[in-house]
Amino acid sequence: MKFRRTLLGLALAATALTFGTGAMAQAAYKPEYKMSLVLGPPTPWGMAGQVWADLVKERTAGRINIKLFPGVSLVQGDQTREFSALRQGVIDMAVGSTINWSPQIKELNLFSMPFLMPDYAAVDALTQGEVGKQIFATVEKAGAVPLAWGENGYRELTNSKKAIKSPDDLKGMKIRVVGSPLFADVFNAFGANPTQMSWADAQPALSSGAVDGQENPLFLFTVLKMHTVGQKFVTTWGYVADPLIFVVNKEVFASWTPADQAIVRQAAIDAGKQEIALARKGLTEADKPLLKEIAGMGVTVTQLTPAEREAFVKATRPVYAKWKTTIGADLVNSAEKAIAARKK
Numbered sequence: 001m002k003f004r005r006t007l008l009g010l011a012l013a014a015t016a017l018t019f020g021t022g023a024m025a026q027a028a029y030k031p032e033y034k035m036s037l038v039l040g041p042p043t044p045w046g047m048a049g050q051v052w053a054d055l056v057k058e059r060t061a062g063r064i065n066i067k068l069f070p071g072v073s074l075v076q077g078d079q080t081r082e083f084s085a086l087r088q089g090v091i092d093m094a095v096g097s098t099i100n101w102s103p104q105i106k107e108l109n110l111f112s113m114p115f116l117m118p119d120y121a122a123v124d125a126l127t128q129g130e131v132g133k134q135i136f137a138t139v140e141k142a143g144a145v146p147l148a149w150g151e152n153g154y155r156e157l158t159n160s161k162k163a164i165k166s167p168d169d170l171k172g173m174k175i176r177v178v179g180s181p182l183f184a185d186v187f188n189a190f191g192a193n194p195t196q197m198s199w200a201d202a203q204p205a206l207s208s209g210a211v212d213g214q215e216n217p218l219f220l221f222t223v224l225k226m227h228t229v230g231q232k233f234v235t236t237w238g239y240v241a242d243p244l245i246f247v248v249n250k251e252v253f254a255s256w257t258p259a260d261q262a263i264v265r266q267a268a269i270d271a272g273k274q275e276i277a278l279a280r281k282g283l284t285e286a287d288k289p290l291l292k293e294i295a296g297m298g299v300t301v302t303q304l305t306p307a308e309r310e311a312f313v314k315a316t317r318p319v320y321a322k323w324k325t326t327i328g329a330d331l332v333n334s335a336e337k338a339i340a341a342r343k344k
Contacts, residue, residue, distance in 0.1 A: 040070030159213030
């Protein structure tokens with residue numbers, strides 16, 4: 001009888017422990033999670049965050065609610081601080097740029113190597129292959145859980161002065177660039193004057209003529225109406241593409257049940273696929289309707305010939321060689337092989 005009472009007591013204790021653990025796990029869920037974004041809707045980047053948040057809320061029956069904070073407002077607009085804040089728990093989750101996080105994770109500079117990825121098939125060969133898996137492992141080691149890829153697109157060149165067809169055309173031109181030394185090195189190689197500044201500072205600088213040009217994905221040209229801030233010339237040169245990464249803070253991810261972790265991961269993958277299609281819309285079709293739309297704004301659109309593009313490639317080879325060592329020769333070699341083997 002005593003033995004049976006002991007067993008009953010152990011069973012009750014186990015039940016209480018299980019219930020208590022479950023209650024604690026449930027209590028660990030926050031009423032709301034903060035997602036950081038550089039751009040909000042209606043940009044593809046902003047839509048990536050919105051779709052992800054909506055899918056998660058729907059598929060978890062409201063257990064996980066996410067609020068979007070565009071403009072990297074959780075770090076006072078400083079894009080380069082976003083990953084550090086994510087790692088520290090100031091930010092719960094993010095759809096972030098490989099460029100903006102490269103100061104903390106040097107391997108992410110891979111995607112900013114000048115003229116590494118000549119087409120979208122090359123981008124996919126990296127993000128969807130072994131190189132992408134290796135990058136994700138590096139991001140996780142750095143302090144966040146990567147779940148899926150998105151895309152900000154190829155960064156094309158705009159300016160207020162003239163059509164850019166050769167490296168010499170950029171000499172002396174003041175170009176706004178993002179806060180990455182690799183971008184400064186690239187434009188210095190052309191003899192330009194690269195100027196690092198936030199987009200909030202760049203708009204009045206472009207409008208006043210204090211800065212001549214900038215580089216960004218073309219969807220932003222139409223969304224931000226860049227022709228109204230003096231940007232009358234566009235050159236499509238496809239020198240750098242900017243994949244985005246859907247991530248969650250490690251502690252936050254660990255606080256969710258395995259089932260909810262799987263839901264959040266799949267929602268990120270689904271949102272990423274939708275967002276990549278949005279980012280490429282108007283540029284992958286044969287007639288490139290987005291370029292036609294920009295030309296319709298009174299803008300001169302220059303599409304480089306292979307020979308013209310090759311002159312830019314040649315001018316940046318010393319920069320490429322320098323950064324290959326910084327990023328890691330093995331990783332860059334793996335990327336080059338994956339691109340060479342891609343299905344076009």
